[in-house]
Amino acid sequence: GAMLRHLTRKLRASGPVTVAEYMREALTNPGQGYYTRRGGVGESGDFITSPEISQVFGELIGIWYISEWMAMGKPSTFQLVELGPGRGTLTEDILRVFKQLASVLSKCDVSVHLVEVSPKLSEIQAAMLTGGKVQPNPEGESAYMKGVSKTGIPIFWYRDIQDVPPGYSFYLAHEFFDALPIHKFQRTEKGWREVLVDIDPEVPDQLRFVLSPSRTPATQNFIQAEETRDHVEVCPEAGVIVQRLASRIEKDGGAALVADYGHDGTKTDTFRGFRNHKLHDVLSAPGTADLTADVDFSYLRKMAQGRTATLGPIKQREFLKNMGIDLRLQVLLQNSGDTATREQLLHSYDMLMNPEKMGDCFNFFALLPHHRLVHPDKKDKPESKSPLPPVAGFNELLLK
Ligand code: SAH
Numbered sequence: 001g002a003m004l005r006h007l008t009r010k011l012r013a014s015g016p017v018t019v020a021e022y023m024r025e026a027l028t029n030p031g032q033g034y035y036t037r038r039g040g041v042g043e044s045g046d047f048i049t050s051p052e053i054s055q056v057f058g059e060l061i062g063i064w065y066i067s068e069w070m071a072m073g074k075p076s077t078f079q080l081v082e083l084g085p086g087r088g089t090l091t092e093d094i095l096r097v098f099k100q101l102a103s104v105l106s107k108c109d110v111s112v113h114l115v116e117v118s119p120k121l122s123e124i125q126a127a128m129l130t131g132g133k134v135q136p137n138p139e140g141e142s143a144y145m146k147g148v149s150k151t152g153i154p155i156f157w158y159r160d161i162q163d164v165p166p167g168y169s170f171y172l173a174h175e176f177f178d179a180l181p182i183h184k185f186q187r188t189e190k191g192w193r194e195v196l197v198d199i200d201p202e203v204p205d206q207l208r209f210v211l212s213p214s215r216t217p218a219t220q221n222f223i224q225a226e227e228t229r230d231h232v233e234v235c236p237e238a239g240v241i242v243q244r245l246a247s248r249i250e251k252d253g254g255a256a257l258v259a260d261y262g263h264d265g266t267k268t269d270t271f272r273g274f275r276n277h278k279l280h281d282v283l284s285a286p287g288t289a290d291l292t293a294d295v296d297f298s299y300l301r302k303m304a305q306g307r308t309a310t311l312g313p314i315k316q317r318e319f320l321k322n323m324g325i326d327l328r329l330q331v332l333l334q335n336s337g338d339t340a341t342r343e344q345l346l347h348s349y350d351m352l353m354n355p356e357k358m359g360d361c362f363n364f365f366a367l368l369p370h371h372r373l374v375h376p377d378k379k380d381k382p383e384s385k386s387p388l389p390p391v392a393g394f395n396e397l398l399l400k
Contacts, residue, residue: 003032003287007207008199016196016210018218019271020181020236026286027179028117034287035118035179040274041086046290047274049175050259050316050358051090054348056332058093060323061257065094065170066101067392068255069108072372077109078254079169083161083241084176085114088125094172095129099151112155113143113164122157129155161244171245171256171367177300178260180237182293183218184271186211187230192219197283207283231268233293239303242367246307249367256308256367258300264313265298297365308367309374311394317359319393320352364393 007025011017017025027034040046050057069078082091091112098105112129116122126134126147134147134155142163143156158164184195193211200206212219222234245256263270273280275289282291297313304310312319329349336342353359368391370376375388389398 001032001285001287003029004205004207004285006032007286008205011197011199011207016198016212018216019184019195019197020218022197022286023181023291026289026291027181029287032287033118034290035121037120037287040290041121046276048277049086050352050362051093051174052087053351053358054345055093055096056325056328056348057320057352058090059097060320060325060328061090061172061174061259062094062097063323063397064257064393065255066097066104067397068170068368068372070104071389071391072253072255072369074108075168075253076107077111077168079111079113079164079167081113081115081161081164081169081171083115083171083173084179085116085125086121086175088114088128090172090174091125092128095149095151095153098153110153112149112153113169114155114157115159115161115164116157117159125157161241166248166252168252169248169254171249171254173241173256173258173260175260177235177238177241177258177295178262178292179290180235180241182233182235182271183222184269185219185223185232185234191215192223194219207286209283229266229268233268233270233296234299235293235296238295239299242300242303243305243307246304246367249369250307253369255369255372258295258365258367259316259319259362260295260365261361262295262297262313262363265296267294267296270294295363297363300365304367309370309372310365310367311373311391312365313363314365314394315355315360316362316364317353317355319364322393322396324397325349325353366391366394 028036030036034040041049042052085091098110114125116125122145129149130147131150134145136145137143143158145157147155149155185192186195192215194216196210196212197207198210200208223232249256271282271293273282273289273291280289301310329345332345333342336345351357
């Protein structure tokens, strides 16, 4: 393919590249990247995500934002900012909940801000959310496109989180961080080495992994002295984005909800590819398969640098249970007349909740202002304070 030719030319000219550089090229190269050209999400794509499996998933996330908005004293305006919205299904389900709860949100000025690098996917999102009511913005505007949702809410598109205007914001990143480029490191007898991608000298047009002959700048920066694993993956771009989210929440208020598969700093080699819903060799036919690595939540927590409080990671099945998925399922089952719909509802519930499926490996993680969890004024007698409402999802949802 064109991407492989582009990469082999580059590798011949300037030598092996880091896995991060390889992943960035394969996924988001402006001409040939996987997300740029195809997008891959959905039943007909290469992988299927929770919002594509069941509308209940997005509805419960919508309720999470409303519940946090209420707990934070119902500010008069907020931005919903989604990173990597895929086909736009999750935002669509959230906006449906906002519409259903319009009486609660009536005096609140809501806008939607989507951070999306893929022109192909931004088109699909625009069709899904606005029914095509969008217009490109002139060069020099921070948003590259704008429109109005079917429910009447303004929507803006950006390439980078830094372009999103400041202001009280609820952030959402579902299966976003796992698509960002990782560096890979291997412990050897001579110390830590970075895993690089090179051309296989034996087989034409085939790529292979090699180890850097000495330490690289990344090994010095990203491996902790106390590291006990023999193989480590680090995603510096995820770290930078979490830093930005944490600074923005500290300064302007709001919250961030991150949902992804991942671990808490314990796993080693998780880099893998998907094509047509099957595992795919990460080095073969770059640009035609989704490449992904588990999110290291311990790293995200560290990169919040104490600017915000963090909650989680908590398993998806516990989060959704706390959000009331069982009750929601019962209501939908009661309201559905035919057996096929009921079977579909039960099947999608099982996909989301079963520990063997998505229930255990997917996690929820949140960034919240410190004052959301601890009363800011510690001088006051604690007993004189009304207790802060628990954060839904990480605790049971209490709707008042
Ligand atoms: N959240 C969606 C889609 C997940 S796929 C869902 O759960 O169904 C990953 C998404 O992130 C895609 O929309 C992809 O185009 C986008 N993406 C990948 N790298 C990105 C980057 N560096 N900046 C912004 N968006 C990116």
